[in-house]
Amino acid sequence: xxxxxxxxxxxxxxxxxxxxxxxxxxxxxxxxxxxxxxxxxxxxxxxxxxxxxxxxxxxxxxxxxxxxxxxxxxxxxxxxxxxxxxxxxxxxxxxxxxxxxxxxxxxxxxxxxxxxxxxxxxxxxxxxxxxxxxxxxxxxxxxxxxxxxxxxxxxxxxxxxxxxxxxxxxxxxxxxxxxxxxxxxxxxxxxxxxxxxxxxxxxxxxxxxxxxxxxxxxxxxxxxxxxxxxxxxxxxxxxxxxxxxxxxxxxxxxxxxxxxxxxxxxxx
Numbered sequence: 162x163x164x165x166x167x168x169x170x171x172x173x174x175x176x177x178x179x180x181x182x183x184x185x186x187x188x189x190x191x192x193x194x195x196x197x198x199x200x201x202x203x204x205x206x207x208x209x210x211x212x213x214x215x216x217x218x219x220x221x222x223x224x225x226x227x228x229x230x231x232x233x234x235x236x237x238x239x240x241x242x243x244x245x246x247x248x249x250x251x252x253x254x255x256x257x258x259x260x261x262x263x264x265x266x267x268x269x270x271x272x273x274x275x276x277x278x279x280x281x282x283x284x285x286x287x288x289x290x291x292x293x294x295x296x297x298x299x300x301x302x303x304x305x306x307x308x309x310x311x312x313x314x315x316x317x318x319x320x321x322x323x324x325x326x327x328x329x330x331x332x333x334x335x336x337x338x339x340x341x342x343x344x345x346x347x348x349x350x351x352x353x354x355x356x357x358x359x360x361x362x363x364x365x366x367x368x369x370x371x372x373x374x375x376x377x378x379x380x381x382x383x384x385x386x387x388x389x390x391x392x393x394x395x396x397x398x399x400x401x402x403x404x405x406x407x408x409x410x411x412x413x414x415x416x417x418x419x420x421x422x423x424x425x426x427x428x429x
Contacts, residue, residue, distance in 0.1 A: 165209040166259040169194065169240055170421075171269065171428065172248040173280050174203045183247065185240060188233065189213070194240070197262065199269045202276050205244060206265070209258070219256055245421040249284045251276060251428055252421040272428060279426045286361060286389050288425060289418035291400065292369075293349050293382035296411035301341050303410065348412075349382035352403060359396040360386040364424055378413065385424045393419070 167188045177196055185194040187207025197204045212218075222229045234255055241252045259265040269276070357363040366383040374380055388396055397416060404414045 164211045165214055166197075166206045166262060166265050167209050167214075168253050168257045168259060168265065169205045169207075169237070170244055170248075170253050171251040171276055172203050172205065172244075173277075174198050174201050176248050177203045180247070183243065185243065188236065190236075197265065199266050200273065202269050202273060204265060204269060205250075211260075214258070216258075219258075223256075241421050245419075249280050250421055251279055251283070251426040252423050253428060268428075276428065282361070283387065283422040283426055286387050286422070287393055287419035288422045289386050289388055289393070289396065289416060290420065291356065291382070291384050291386070292374075292380055292415040292417075293352065294374075294376060294378040294413045294415070295345060295381050296378050297341065299411035300344065301337060345381045353382065353384055356384075356386060356396065356399060359392045359399065360388045362387040362425055366424075378411075387422065387425045 177198070182194075182196060186192070187194055187209075189207070189209055192207050192209075194205060194207050197206055237255045241250070244250050245252065259268070353363065353365065363384060363386045366385060368380040368383045371377065371379060386396070400414050400416045403412070407414075
């Protein structure tokens with residue numbers, strides 16, 4: 162079949178030849194996934210109708226049809242997850258399309274050495290994500306009571322005339338909020354540095370707002386780690402210890418994985 166090629170991921174060719182390829186439906190729910198060997202690298206793909214899945218049509222669906230987007234994004238994620246459990250997989254982003262086989266082969270061949278280095282990095286390792294949340298109000302109370310900078314400011318304010326105290330207390334509120342953010346970052350960065358001892362690599366990501374997480378407490382940290390399989394248990398035990406030690410003072414930890422190595426592999 163000629164037409165668009167939807168690329169799910171890349172694997173070492175030797176892995177594809179050493180085991181049977183799973184039977185999986187493609188993006189349109191009709192065709193099957195199949196492989197295209199390109200030297201030492203094999204692409205996992207499916208074919209799509211170029212009219213039904215043109216660039217403009219896909220943009221329109223992504224922007225205007227939330228049900229279509231959710232269904233297709235879920236399909237992509239689930240498919241990549243299944244493949245990553247079988248092969249050393251460089252996962253591709255949602256809706257990575259090529260006009261034909263030749264354009265795909267050219268792209269893979271031009272990135273051959275980079276992809277082989279990536280396979281060496283991620284083989285036998287797992288990607289894990291850690292999100293840290295905290296109760297701002299509970300932590301704010303702690304910071305307000307124990308922070309020496311804030312205590313010194315309170316002492317300074319108490320010696321001022323009553324009229325000036327009002328305006329200085331407003332400044333104090335801002336100072337407390339500033340010290341709160343500094344405390345959250347200091348604690349989270351310390352945890353991140355400790356967890357990196359278990360990992361081959363560890364990267365910091367953007368935090369999500371409460372609108373995205375649906376939680377009342379705020380996300381204060383978001384990070385990903387590439388961990389060798391033997392170290393995963395130690396990594397998770399350390400997070401469980403943080404949860405046990407810090408829960409009562411307003412901290413919560415959410416570790417998820419293993420995920421396909423999205424953050425530790427890339428393909429132009």
